[in-house]
Amino acid sequence: MEPLKDRIVEFRAKLNDVQLKDVERATQLQTELSQLKSLNQQMTQEAHRLSTALQGQSKVQGHWGELVLSNVLERSGLRDGIDFRREVSFQTDSGRKRPDAIIYLPQGKHIVIDAKVSLNAYTRYVNALDDHERSTALQEHLRAVNDRIQELASRAYAELPSLNTPEIVFMFIPIESAFGEAMRGDADLFQKAMDQQVVIATPTTLLTSLQIVRQLWRFEDQHKHSAELAERAAKIYKKLLAFIANMEALDQSLLRARDSYDKALAQLVSGKANLIQQAKDFERLGVAVHASLPEALVARAELELDAPLESEHGSAVNLTKDLSN
Numbered sequence: 001m002e003p004l005k006d007r008i009v010e011f012r013a014k015l016n017d018v019q020l021k022d023v024e025r026a027t028q029l030q031t032e033l034s035q036l037k038s039l040n041q042q043m044t045q046e047a048h049r050l051s052t053a054l055q056g057q058s059k060v061q062g063h064w065g066e067l068v069l070s071n072v073l074e075r076s077g078l079r080d081g082i083d084f085r086r087e088v089s090f091q092t093d094s095g096r097k098r099p100d101a102i103i104y105l106p107q108g109k110h111i112v113i114d115a116k117v118s119l120n121a122y123t124r125y126v127n128a129l130d131d132h133e134r135s136t137a138l139q140e141h142l143r144a145v146n147d148r149i150q151e152l153a154s155r156a157y158a159e160l161p162s163l164n165t166p167e168i169v170f171m172f173i174p175i176e177s178a179f180g181e182a183m184r185g186d187a188d189l190f191q192k193a194m195d196q197q198v199v200i201a202t203p204t205t206l207l208t209s210l211q212i213v214r215q216l217w218r219f220e221d222q223h224k225h226s227a228e229l230a231e232r233a234a235k236i237y238k239k240l241l242a243f244i245a246n247m248e249a250l251d252q253s254l255l256r257a258r259d260s261y262d263k264a265l266a267q268l269v270s271g272k273a274n275l276i277q278q279a280k281d282f283e284r285l286g287v288a289v290h291a292s293l294p295e296a297l298v299a300r301a302e303l304e305l306d307a308p309l310e311s312e313h314g315s316a317v318n319l320t321k322d323l324s325n
Helices: 002-053 058-076 120-126 131-153 176-185 189-195 203-269 275-284 295-306 312-324
Strands: 084-086 090-092 095-097 101-105 109-114 169-172 198-201
Touching: 058 084, 058 169, 058 203, 101 203, 120 131, 120 176, 131 169, 131 176, 131 189, 131 198, 169 203, 176 189, 189 198, 198 203, 203 275, 203 295, 275 295
Parallel strands: 109 169, 169 198
Antiparallel strands: 084 101, 090 095, 101 109
């Protein structure tokens, strides 16, 4: 009984733990959704300020997308080296490929993120002094975005044997308005990118997507706990079935033992030639005995001679009661 009891106690503790974690997750998710809105606004403001400050600094512009991507990853709550990795290199027949980030999903899947879209033309657009210069810069910016889409579409990250990724790649544009202005130049830009398995993401949309990834990992963890709970329940149920089977077998053994006992007792006290009466006859014939027979057995044997048996089992049961008294 003790092993079964321990299993049940352990199962209850695990169930309580799962229920408590569900409540904690719901509360935490509500808090994070509120924080997400604030973070999005803050990151958009930072991007606007920095894009203006980057005028003329081509080298810094080249790394700006990677810097903002790092900031988004840090704020997403995902863990570096566990939930994502930065700048992982892959050697292929067509050369080396190095996406800016790989996001790990449950069930061994991955998301590839690229953050190398050029912002040079967009910076010129922001700082243009007249409409002609602004229009020219916008067309160049749109061309730069399209060129990057074409380049990413040709990389075929999904074909890499070490990656389990859908046939899409996230193209990260680090400034919300840079994407907005590109869409103003071509309203079908996003859909055209999707048609080539490229998803355009900004700090807001990427941060939201990464929060979803984080929730997926929480659901995966919850699923593992639920699976473990179900496994423990199955083990307890299996042990309970074995316990019941043993108890039923014990019950049958006790019934057989009672039946054998009743038959043996009947031989002692039932019938004219019962063993008790035969032993008393020895005493009456003068055979020396060292101890007297139990009085209850002798009385029962004499009673059996005077009255017919109702049943062998009934007689034995009554005799057992007499002996116990």
